[in-house]
Amino acid sequence: MLSSTFVAVFAACFSTAYSQYQGFNYGSTNTDSSPVTLEQFTSDFTTAKALAGTNDAFTSARLYTCIQAGTTNTPSDAFQAAVNTDTSVLLGLWASAGQENINNEIAALTTFLDGSSGAGLAKLIVGISVGSEDLYRISPTGIINNSGAGASPDDITNYIGQVKTAIVNTVANGSLVGHVDTWTAWVNGSNDAVITNSDFIGMDAYPYFQDTMTNPIGDGYSLFDAAFEATVGAADGKPVWVTETGWPVSGATSGDAVPSTANAQTYWDQVGCGLLFGKTNTWWYTLQDAYPTTPNPSFGVVGTTLSDTPLYDLSCSGASTSASSIPAAQATATAGAASINAAGAGNEGTPSTAGENASSAASSTAETASSSVSSPAAVVVVAAVTTSSAASAPTTLITKTSVLPAASASGVSASGCPASLSGTHEFPHLIVPVDKDSPTTAGGNSYNGTFSSTVSSIFNFDVPESDSGKTCSLVFLLPTQGELISSAFSLSGSGGLNVAQLKSSATEQTCYSTVPAVESNLGGPISVTPGNEYVIASGSCAAGQAVSYEVSATGSLALNYFQDSSAAAIGFYITVC
Ligand SMILES: *[C@@H]1O[C@H](CO)[C@@H](O)[C@H](O)[C@H]1NC(C)=O
Ligand SMILES: *[C@@H]1O[C@H](CO)[C@@H](O)[C@H](O)[C@H]1NC(C)=O
Numbered sequence: 001m002l003s004s005t006f007v008a009v010f011a012a013c014f015s016t017a018y019s020q021y022q023g024f025n026y027g028s029t030n031t032d033s034s035p036v037t038l039e040q041f042t043s044d045f046t047t048a049k050a051l052a053g054t055n056d057a058f059t060s061a062r063l064y065t066c067i068q069a070g071t072t073n074t075p076s077d078a079f080q081a082a083v084n085t086d087t088s089v090l091l092g093l094w095a096s097a098g099q100e101n102i103n104n105e106i107a108a109l110t111t112f113l114d115g116s117s118g119a120g121l122a123k124l125i126v127g128i129s130v131g132s133e134d135l136y137r138i139s140p141t142g143i144i145n146n147s148g149a150g151a152s153p154d155d156i157t158n159y160i161g162q163v164k165t166a167i168v169n170t171v172a173n174g175s176l177v178g179h180v181d182t183w184t185a186w187v188n189g190s191n192d193a194v195i196t197n198s199d200f201i202g203m204d205a206y207p208y209f210q211d212t213m214t215n216p217i218g219d220g221y222s223l224f225d226a227a228f229e230a231t232v233g234a235a236d237g238k239p240v241w242v243t244e245t246g247w248p249v250s251g252a253t254s255g256d257a258v259p260s261t262a263n264a265q266t267y268w269d270q271v272g273c274g275l276l277f278g279k280t281n282t283w284w285y286t287l288q289d290a291y292p293t294t295p296n297p298s299f300g301v302v303g304t305t306l307s308d309t310p311l312y313d314l315s316c317s318g319a320s321t322s323a324s325s326i327p328a329a330q331a332t333a334t335a336g337a338a339s340i341n342a343a344g345a346g347n348e349g350t351p352s353t354a355g356e357n358a359s360s361a362a363s364s365t366a367e368t369a370s371s372s373v374s375s376p377a378a379v380v381v382v383a384a385v386t387t388s389s390a391a392s393a394p395t396t397l398i399t400k401t402s403v404l405p406a407a408s409a410s411g412v413s414a415s416g417c418p419a420s421l422s423g424t425h426e427f428p429h430l431i432v433p434v435d436k437d438s439p440t441t442a443g444g445n446s447y448n449g450t451f452s453s454t455v456s457s458i459f460n461f462d463v464p465e466s467d468s469g470k471t472c473s474l475v476f477l478l479p480t481q482g483e484l485i486s487s488a489f490s491l492s493g494s495g496g497l498n499v500a501q502l503k504s505s506a507t508e509q510t511c512y513s514t515v516p517a518v519e520s521n522l523g524g525p526i527s528v529t530p531g532n533e534y535v536i537a538s539g540s541c542a543a544g545q546a547v548s549y550e551v552s553a554t555g556s557l558a559l560n561y562f563q564d565s566s567a568a569a570i571g572f573y574i575t576v577c
């Protein structure tokens with residue numbers, strides 16, 4: 001349901017064609033060190049597509065190596081399996097075993113590309129990752145956790161250049177080449193050269209492993225979101241793809257994190273359905289965990305035995321209910337940067353069968369990193385902003401059927417719902433600032449709403465099926481600073497807000513020059529002052545749909561606030577009645 005409504009518009013800000021892929025991670029060896037065969041890869045990919053509840057949306061595979069396990073530089077059987085099953089691929093080269101191994105990886109890749117199925121593979125390539133968590137493994141936490149050999153940022157940068165050069169004369173020329181690492185590695189400024197040389201940033205993050213922090217499942221969403229936002233903030237505008245995340249179905253407790261199918265379900269619904277699927281390229285960890293021995297912890301959505309019947313419901317039907325319990329973005333990062341550091345704790349998951357080195361790939365424990373990160377917190381952009389869209393006649397809100405008027409400062413509008421969050425309500429699942437002065441810079445996922453003479457913010461909501469037949473009101477809450485407990489805002493100048501409903505949803509990659517067209521202009525309060533609640537517009541709920549609003553400042557207003565739904569809520573919400 002969610003993904004189908006997210007189709008939208010991915011005019012990219014950086015000329016790269018961009019669309020959303022979903023899938024799982026696939027290692028090259030089984031737990032007994034035997035190579036994963038063509039037959040196994042084929043049934044893995046076929047099973048992923050047929051996975052009950054997913055609407056055939058998991059059609060992409062992330063790989064760790066181009067070399068078939070047990071060989072020197074024979075192309076991975078995963079390549080032919082991808083071609084045979086029309087499975088898109090995020091290719092990987094193992095980059096922690098030195099130059100000679102990189103030569104073998106490149107040889108395996110180019111051999112296949114130059115062969116009879118090369119063109120077939122090339123058109124399925126989403127990107128090519130040079131390395132996987134190599135930088136994590138040389139960091140203090142990687143070392144403490146015995147995570148194995150890694151590689152330096154200089155090495156990775158050098159290998160990325162080699163791969164870019166190697167593919168120029170192949171059918172894969174032009175493929176995006178980047179790197180995958182833990183979010184803690186990405187926010188470490190010493191690794192910036194890797195960001196500069198990457199076309200995309202692959203991020204691995206596992207709240208489960210963040211055992212030095214409070215990490216029960218109830219904080220899973222906010223920990224992941226903080227990691228993701230910190231990475232987006234560090235990414236220099238490069239697209240950030242989620243290359244590994246998940247919650248274990250069984251195994252040992254890690255800090256406050258308890259593995260169970262119920263918790264894995266919650267994490268899937270909140271992080272997968274609520275935040276990622278259809279919006280960000282995502283390779284979940286994972287379909288089937290390390291065969292034939294069940295690892296501890298075990299992340300497989302189907303368990304250890306391949307099957308298209310998952311251990312829990314993957315349909316996202318729980319997403320609406322759990323989404324309303326998602327802390328929009330509070331706690332972990334209360335007002336900003338510093339707390340991202342506090343939220344530190346890398347984590348990572350060295351997937352069992354990750355390596356090309358079959359002999360060393362046996363252990364399946366997803367290793368953790370955790371502990372603190374000393375580097376800068378890198379938070380989101382937020383420069384200043386725009387106004388853009390003017391547009392048409394007022395009226396409709398959430399769907400076409402209703403009317404509704406001007407924002408009132410009273411908290412309730414004639415035919416709308418109350419502004420307060422005491423009843424059913426929806427949080428925005430994505431907030432993206434866009435800046436007229438940096439028209440091609442993607443603001444990325446933000447915790448803050450920012451409105452000024454140059455910056456506006458776009459809010460995406462996913463209205464659940466369960467709101468069908470009800471009334472929805474778009475509301476803006478601005479308590480006084482004194483009423484706020486875990487949030488804050490800065491306000492200067494004077495003026496109001498103007499809200500435009502967009503024809504399609506924004507993404508983290510949306511920048512000023514790619515803001516979707518305006519569907520209708522809803523107006524907004526002429527004057528915004530603290531201590532007020534505003535009902536912007538009301539109408540029948542667009543149940544089962546994604547709706548997106550661009551909010552701009554009018555007059556000389558400059559407002560920047562931390563969206564927070566706890567105690568004294570602040571920000572944009574949809575209330576349902
Ligand atoms: C930051 O990155 C550098 C280079 O990869 C590494 O040597 C250092 O240990 C990292 N620091 C932390 C705290 O992870
Ligand atoms: C990894 O290292 C961190 C920091 O010392 C620690 O908190 C964590 O428990 C370690 N994990 C394992 C599995 O040793």
Ligand SMILES: *[C@@H]1O[C@H](CO)[C@@H](O)[C@H](O)[C@H]1NC(C)=O
Nearest residue numbers: 167168169170172173174175
């Ligand atoms: C490789 O692709 C680039 C654009 O991505 C193009 O400019 C170049 O001519 C291509 N080179 C070859 C050998 O096809």
Ligand SMILES: *[C@@H]1O[C@H](CO)[C@@H](O)[C@H](O)[C@H]1NC(C)=O
Nearest residue numbers: 096097101357358359360361
């Ligand atoms: C493969 O793993 C074995 C055993 O851990 C190790 O001795 C060997 O050096 C590794 N080879 C490479 C290329 O990493």
Ligand SMILES: *[C@@H]1O[C@H](CO)[C@@H](O)[C@H](O)[C@H]1NC(C)=O
Nearest residue numbers: 335336448488489490561562
């Ligand atoms: C978000 O808003 C809070 C409260 O005004 C502020 O402290 C923080 O710096 C803002 N963050 C960004 C990235 O603008």
